[in-house]
Amino acid sequence: MNPALSVILLTTLIGAGQGLFLALFTAQSYTLFGLLPKAADAQAFYTYGSLIAMLLLLAGLVASFFHLGRPERAWRTATMWRTSWLSREVIVLPAFMGTVFAYGLAHFSGVNPVLVTLGSGIDIDASVVLGVLGTVLAFALFLCTAMIYASVRFLREWATPLTVLNYTLLGGASGFTLAAAFSASAAPERLGFFAAWALVLTLLGAASRSASLLRNARLKPTSTLQTAIGIKHPRIVQKSQGFMGGSFNTREFFHGRTRATLRAVKWGFLLAAFVLPALLLALAVWQRSGAPLEAAFIVQFLGLLAERWFFFAQANHPQNLYYQAIA
Amino acid sequence: MTQLALVIDLNVCVGCHACVTSCKQWNTSGSAGPLADFEAYGKNPTGTFFNRVQTFEVGEFPNTQTVHFPKSCLHCEDPPCVPVCPTGASYKRASDGIVLVDYDKCIGCKYCSWACPYGAREFDEERKVMTKCTLCVDRIYDQALPVAERKPACVMACPTSARLFGDIHDPDSVVSEAIRDNAGYALMPEWGTHPANHYLPRRKTPMHIHKDELVRVDNPLKIDGLLPKPAKSEPSLDDVMSW
Numbered sequence: 001m002n003p004a005l006s007v008i009l010l011t012t013l014i015g016a017g018q019g020l021f022l023a024l025f026t027a028q029s030y031t032l033f034g035l036l037p038k039a040a041d042a043q044a045f046y047t048y049g050s051l052i053a054m055l056l057l058l059a060g061l062v063a064s065f066f067h068l069g070r071p072e073r074a075w076r077t078a079t080m081w082r083t084s085w086l087s088r089e090v091i092v093l094p095a096f097m098g099t100v101f102a103y104g105l106a107h108f109s110g111v112n113p114v115l116v117t118l119g120s121g122i123d124i125d126a127s128v129v130l131g132v133l134g135t136v137l138a139f140a141l142f143l144c145t146a147m148i149y150a151s152v153r154f155l156r157e158w159a160t161p162l163t164v165l166n167y168t169l170l171g172g173a174s175g176f177t178l179a180a181a182f183s184a185s186a187a188p189e190r191l192g193f194f195a196a197w198a199l200v201l202t203l204l205g206a207a208s209r210s211a212s213l214l215r216n217a218r219l220k221p222t223s224t225l226q227t228a229i230g231i232k233h234p235r236i237v238q239k240s241q242g243f244m245g246g247s248f249n250t251r252e253f254f255h256g257r258t259r260a261t262l263r264a265v266k267w268g269f270l271l272a273a274f275v276l277p278a279l280l281l282a283l284a285v286w287q288r289s290g291a292p293l294e295a296a297f298i299v300q301f302l303g304l305l306a307e308r309w310f311f312f313a314q315a316n317h318p319q320n321l322y323y324q325a326i327a
Numbered sequence: 328m329t330q331l332a333l334v335i336d337l338n339v340c341v342g343c344h345a346c347v348t349s350c351k352q353w354n355t356s357g358s359a360g361p362l363a364d365f366e367a368y369g370k371n372p373t374g375t376f377f378n379r380v381q382t383f384e385v386g387e388f389p390n391t392q393t394v395h396f397p398k399s400c401l402h403c404e405d406p407p408c409v410p411v412c413p414t415g416a417s418y419k420r421a422s423d424g425i426v427l428v429d430y431d432k433c434i435g436c437k438y439c440s441w442a443c444p445y446g447a448r449e450f451d452e453e454r455k456v457m458t459k460c461t462l463c464v465d466r467i468y469d470q471a472l473p474v475a476e477r478k479p480a481c482v483m484a485c486p487t488s489a490r491l492f493g494d495i496h497d498p499d500s501v502v503s504e505a506i507r508d509n510a511g512y513a514l515m516p517e518w519g520t521h522p523a524n525h526y527l528p529r530r531k532t533p534m535h536i537h538k539d540e541l542v543r544v545d546n547p548l549k550i551d552g553l554l555p556k557p558a559k560s561e562p563s564l565d566d567v568m569s570w
Contacts, residue, residue: 001441069435069455076414076432083410086438090413151411154444154518223444223515225383229396230512230526233385239393242347242379245372248449252440318515319446322381322398 001155002255003312009063011145012174012304014093015167017056018138019175019201020182021100024049025131026197027179027190032122039187043107046127049182050104053175057097085151089144096137103130142168149311156219157315162212169205170273170307174300176201177277181297184290191290199281202300206274209307213266216314223318238325250323255313265310272303330404330424331462332495332523333479334502334511335397338530339489342380342395349484350378350399350460357465359430363453375451377460378481392529397490399481400447400460401514401522402426408439408448417457424496424523425464430456444518467492495523 024046030036039045065071077090106112106127116124146167149158180194225236241250255262280296283289354377355362364374378399385392402419406426409417416432417439419425428439428448433456440448440457448459463479466472476483482490493502502525505511511525 067436069437069450070433073414073432073434076416076434077436078413080410080413080415084413084438086411086436087413148438152442154407154442222517227515227517229383229394230514230528231383231385231394235385235387237384238381239384240382242344242381242398243372243376245366247373247376248440248452249446252437252450253446317441317446318444318518322446 001312001315001317002252003309004067006063006065006067008305008308008312010060010067011167012301012308013056013060013063014141014145015171015304016174016178016301017053017060017100018096018141019172020049020053020056020178021096021103021134021175022138022172023176023179023194023197024053025103025135027193028128028131030193032128036193037189039190041187043110045183045187045190046107047104048186049179050100050107052178052182053100054097054104057093057100061093061097085144085147089141089148092137092141092144096134096141099130099134099137103127103134106130139168142171154223154318155315156222157216158311160212160215162208162215165208166205166212169201169208170304173198173201173205173277174297174304177281177293177297177300180281180284181290181293184293188290191293192285192288195281195284195293198296199278199285202274202278202281206270206278209274210270221316221318223321225321225324228318228321238322240327241323241325244327249319253317253320254323257313262310262313265306265313269303269306269310272299273307274303276300277303328424328496329422329494330402330496330523331467331493332402332424332502332525333399333462333482334491334493334495334505334525334527336489336491336505336509336527337394337396338509338527339487340380340395340397341487341489342382342393343486344380345484345486346397346481346490347376347378347380349480351376353463353466353480354461359465360454362458363451365452373452375449375458377449377458394529397481398445398447399524400426401445401520401524402460402462404521404523405519407518407520408443411438411442413438423494425462426459427461427464428457428459430454430458433457444515444520445522462492495525 027036031038065074068074077087080087081091112125112127114123114125115129118124143164146164150160150163153159176194176198180191180198183190183194226232277296277300280292283292351362362375366372378397381396381398383394383396385394402425406419409419409426413436414432414434416429418427420427435450435455435457437450437457440450448457451458466480467477469477478492482492491502491505493500495502497503505527506525509527511527513522513525
C-alpha cells in the first residue's frame, strides 16, 4: 500500500492523545486508592493534561479530513456502524473527545460533585465517572482504529489480532511518555510513576510489534497470478496492464520504494520508537530527572510515524498481481 | 433472485480494447458525470476507467500462449467492498445483484478499494468519489433502446462476442449455459467473494490428422503404384541402349 500522510498522522496523533488520557486517569485512580500521593496542583495537572490530549485528538481529526475526497460529507460516515469499523471509529472518536473535554472541564471548573462514597471512604466524584467512561472509550477507539485495518482480510499483514494489540500498546506507550514529559514540569513527584509505566508499555509494544514483524516475514501470499487470472501454469508473465500511464490502482497500492528503503525504515523505527525511548525512559526513572523525557517523547513519536509508514508500506495488496508490468 | 453478470470468453478475446473504449465512451457521457482524464495528451496520461484489458504470457517459449484478460468489477455475490463503506454509498442492489456506488453519498475515503482484492474500483480524481463498473445500469433498463441493445456497452462493442451478459441465477440463460458447458470459473476463489462474473478458459481445438486423410486410398495418382513392377531379369531400356 502507498502510505498516506493523513492516515499516518491520524493514527499516531490520536494514539498519543488516547494514551495521554489513559495516563492521566491511571494516575488519578492510583491517587484515589491512595497508591500515589496527591499532586501538588492537581487541578492544573489534570486540566492542562486533558487540554494536551484534546489538542492531539483534534489534530488527528483534522489530519483525517485530508484523506477524504469529499470531506463536506463526512457526517454521513456515522450511518453504517453495524458493518463498518470506519463508521464505528467516526462515532467513537467524537464521543471520546467529548468525554476528555468534560473530564478536563470537571477538573478545571471544580464542578465535580461527589456521586457515591465507597464503603472504605473513597469518594467517587464526577471526574472519576468521566474518567472510567473515557477509559472505556479510549480502548474502544484503539479497537476501532486497528480493526479498520485488521478487518481487511485481503491484506494478510494487517489481518491479525496483533494489529489491535500494536495500536493499543504503541498509542499507550507514546501517551505515557508524553505524560512523563509533561509531569516533569507540572507534577515532578509523578515523573517516576509515568516514566516507569511508559517504559513498561514501550517494552511491551516492542515485543508485540516484533512479533507482528516476525509473523509477516513468514507470510505466504494467498493469491497468486494463477488464481488471479485462473490459469494453471507455473510460469505466467504479465506483458501489459492495459495502459502506459499510471492509474488509481498503480498509485494507491504501490509505495514505489526499494526493499533497502523499507529495511532501513524498519530498523529505524525499531530504534527510534522502542530502543532509544526505552533507554531515555530508563535513564529518567533511574535519575528521577525530567531532562531526557522530552527527547524520549519526540524520538518515540517520530519513530511511531516511521512505524506507521512501514505498517502501510509492508501490506501487499492482492490487486498488485494485476499490475506487474506496464507494457 | 436475479444476478446479472458478464461471462468473458478468454478463448475468443483478441485483446482489441474495444470494450475498454466503448465502456469509457458510454460512462463518460452519462448523467453521473465524466470519467476524468488528466494529461490525456501529456507525458503521463491517466484517467478513470471501469474496464481494462491486460495481457499475460503463459508458458515458456516456444510453448507460449498469449492471454488477453479483460478486467472489470466482478459484481461479487458476497461483495467485501460493501460492508466496509462507512456511509452506505457502496451497495449491492437486491433486485439484480449489481454492485453500485452512490456518487452523492461517497465521501472518497477509498476504504472500499482496499477491501476489493481485484482492484476493480478506481477513484475519480476530479469528482473525488470512488467509481466502478455499473454493468451499464443506465443502458440495460433503457426502454428507449431496442431490446437487443439493452446490454452493457462492452458487450455491444466486442467484435468476437467474447463477452456475454445475462442472469447467472437463471439456469437457462446464455451466461449460465456458457459457464456450465465451457467450464466457466471465478477469479481468486480463495477469498470466498463469489464473483458473479465468470471467465471461460482457453480451450485447445486440436486437429487430429489421420494418415488416410493425407493419402487417399482412392487417389488416382497412386494407381500407378499398384501396377506390377517389371522383374529384374526382364529387359529394360538400359539393355536396349548398351548393346
